[in-house]
Amino acid sequence: MNPDTPPDIPDLADIHLARARIDDWARITPVLSDPGLNGKLACKLFCKCENLQRTGSFKFRGASNAVIKLREDGIEGDVATHSSGNHGAALALAATLDGRQAHVVMPENSVPMKIEAVRRNGGIVHFCAATSEAREEMLGKLVADGKIPVHPYDFADIIAGQGTAAIELFQEVPSLDMVITPLGGGGLVSGTAIAARTCGARVFAVEPEGAADTVASLQQGYRVNTWKPDTIADGLRAIVGVRNFALIQAEVTKVFTVSDVDIRRAMLLFWQELRMAIEPSSATVIAAISNHPEVFSGKKVGAIISGGNLDPGTWSTMVSEVA
Amino acid sequence: MNPDTPPDIPDLADIHLARARIDDWARITPVLSDPGLNGKLACKLFCKCENLQRTGSFKFRGASNAVIKLREDGIEGDVATHSSGNHGAALALAATLDGRQAHVVMPENSVPMKIEAVRRNGGIVHFCAATSEAREEMLGKLVADGKIPVHPYDFADIIAGQGTAAIELFQEVPSLDMVITPLGGGGLVSGTAIAARTCGARVFAVEPEGAADTVASLQQGYRVNTWKPDTIADGLRAIVGVRNFALIQAEVTKVFTVSDVDIRRAMLLFWQELRMAIEPSSATVIAAISNHPEVFSGKKVGAIISGGNLDPGTWSTMVSEVA
Numbered sequence: 119m120n121p122d123t124p125p126d127i128p129d130l131a132d133i134h135l136a137r138a139r140i141d142d143w144a145r146i147t148p149v150l151s152d153p154g155l156n157g158k159l160a161c162k163l164f165c166k167c168e169n170l171q172r173t174g175s176f177k178f179r180g181a182s183n184a185v186i187k188l189r190e191d192g193i194e195g196d197v198a199t200h201s202s203g204n205h206g207a208a209l210a211l212a213a214t215l216d217g218r219q220a221h222v223v224m225p226e227n228s229v230p231m232k233i234e235a236v237r238r239n240g241g242i243v244h245f246c247a248a249t250s251e252a253r254e255e256m257l258g259k260l261v262a263d264g265k266i267p268v269h270p271y272d273f274a275d276i277i278a279g280q281g282t283a284a285i286e287l288f289q290e291v292p293s294l295d296m297v298i299t300p301l302g303g304g305g306l307v308s309g310t311a312i313a314a315r316t317c318g319a320r321v322f323a324v325e326p327e328g329a330a331d332t333v334a335s336l337q338q339g340y341r342v343n344t345w346k347p348d349t350i351a352d353g354l355r356a357i358v359g360v361r362n363f364a365l366i367q368a369e370v371t372k373v374f375t376v377s378d379v380d381i382r383r384a385m386l387l388f389w390q391e392l393r394m395a396i397e398p399s400s401a402t403v404i405a406a407i408s409n410h411p412e413v414f415s416g417k418k419v420g421a422i423i424s425g426g427n428l429d430p431g432t433w434s435t436m437v438s439e440v441a
Numbered sequence: 442m443n444p445d446t447p448p449d450i451p452d453l454a455d456i457h458l459a460r461a462r463i464d465d466w467a468r469i470t471p472v473l474s475d476p477g478l479n480g481k482l483a484c485k486l487f488c489k490c491e492n493l494q495r496t497g498s499f500k501f502r503g504a505s506n507a508v509i510k511l512r513e514d515g516i517e518g519d520v521a522t523h524s525s526g527n528h529g530a531a532l533a534l535a536a537t538l539d540g541r542q543a544h545v546v547m548p549e550n551s552v553p554m555k556i557e558a559v560r561r562n563g564g565i566v567h568f569c570a571a572t573s574e575a576r577e578e579m580l581g582k583l584v585a586d587g588k589i590p591v592h593p594y595d596f597a598d599i600i601a602g603q604g605t606a607a608i609e610l611f612q613e614v615p616s617l618d619m620v621i622t623p624l625g626g627g628g629l630v631s632g633t634a635i636a637a638r639t640c641g642a643r644v645f646a647v648e649p650e651g652a653a654d655t656v657a658s659l660q661q662g663y664r665v666n667t668w669k670p671d672t673i674a675d676g677l678r679a680i681v682g683v684r685n686f687a688l689i690q691a692e693v694t695k696v697f698t699v700s701d702v703d704i705r706r707a708m709l710l711f712w713q714e715l716r717m718a719i720e721p722s723s724a725t726v727i728a729a730i731s732n733h734p735e736v737f738s739g740k741k742v743g744a745i746i747s748g749g750n751l752d753p754g755t756w757s758t759m760v761s762e763v764a
Contacts, residue, residue, distance in 0.1 A: 145473070145475075148471035148473075148490075148493075150468070150471075150493060152468075152495065153495070154495070167471075169716055170471075170473060170715070170716060170717070172475070172476070172477075174716040238713075389753065390561075392493070393492055393493060393497040393718075393749040393750065394493070394717065394718075394749075395716075395717075395718045395753070426716040426717075427716065430712065430718070430756060430757040430760050430761060431757045431761060433753060433757070434753040434754045434756070434757035437753050438753060438754060
């Protein structure tokens, strides 16, 4: 641990330790580059396909790292979290693999497929009202009842786990000029920023316009902790975490915003060129690259495609409307 | 060239030559194995994801090999073929990359997205009635007009190109017990069977019940060359080719048939476990493995996922109906 780093923010060594720790559980996802997509975006893009990660998103990396670390530390017992879905399913599978039970607090308006995914991976769903107060209250009860909390993004072991995707990307594609990730609570971009210390790639992130609390926070210079999210990118509705905001302020070059229409168009483009159905959160990075040729044109860009969990019918409707 | 092999059937060396030839054009597609899917199918499955190949199917391999070989042989001019779609789009892109034009004869009832894909890749579409006579007649006219025919499957350079997917699979996953591919005209399974001579994996193929001409041909002992196809697997409606049937008779262990309902269920299962939307033709292999535990259970199986080209709305409808 670097002595300059507070103990609850991971450093590069922690990400490498996490990478070794999750090796038996998480998949080394493929990195795809497509000449057609490169032509449309006027850059050389390398997509790290976490939509093909187990449980359908990068969240399985952080959840695995956190659960295996509990075991290493001799901490037994069931785990609990709140999640719009992807972290919940990921923690459910990680807990199941480790012989534990995961309790997942989910807002009543969660995507049905994400609710089902938590259950299919062995998790127990606890519904609450779609407010952060209701969510924290119910999680608080579970923790008071003895469950071990595993925060979805504002937690060192989670950040370290999420950073392993970028480590793999940098190993597979050396000399990237920049890397870009979606930004909700900030777990993925935090881990990515730490991982990027190895290679000097500049780090960018993207929020939906309807959940742009981090951009507001960067403008204000302090963490804006209230926001009423309104976006189709259901995975990015969270408020940025404390540790995450500190890392973003210090190490992220710029946070872009994109509209929901931009996101739908990017989902369609990704399907047309790469034949993968990705969730709206993932498509934000493609939308931002498309909107900002002044930043990305001619560059060698890594993009973390964060997840692919959405209902077939929803996906079809989203892309058909902009076709 | 092995002296025992007729000059118009490729051998293993031809597939290795093809692999080197298409190296700059075709993508080395990822091989994915998923514990959840393995659990459901009771085998250890390795999916060679040709749905992520350029133009969205393995067909780009054969088309690239055929077009680059024309260039090597000093043969100039535009190319022509008939295709329900995937070979057409693949040949269109290969021709465009080589500075040629591709003319593609397509039945009037082709999937709209596949028509669009031919055009987007620079090809010219010629519509004909949905009969093999009409198709051959129109292709004949194009050839009489000087275009170079590139048959979609009954052609040595195409078979050699399609075999490169299996070569890559065997290199990435040694010691497979068996490999399974969809079967329409037979280009993919022919190339795969030749490639499998390197490693001793048994080769299986799958036809939809509504286009089971090869199974009928194997039963009769000669090539049944009439069949009125009726299946959702639009990529597998062709009659098996002459060279292809000879190779299948000699080197394929068994050809299974699956129903359209089996195919839809397999599309849904693949989505649930691997988060990829695959076309009905591709899903036949998953359906056959699911239906035949007596063959596949406990085995290390390679499956070539042939393509991912279908309309979002069509895909959504197909999988929703069996959910």
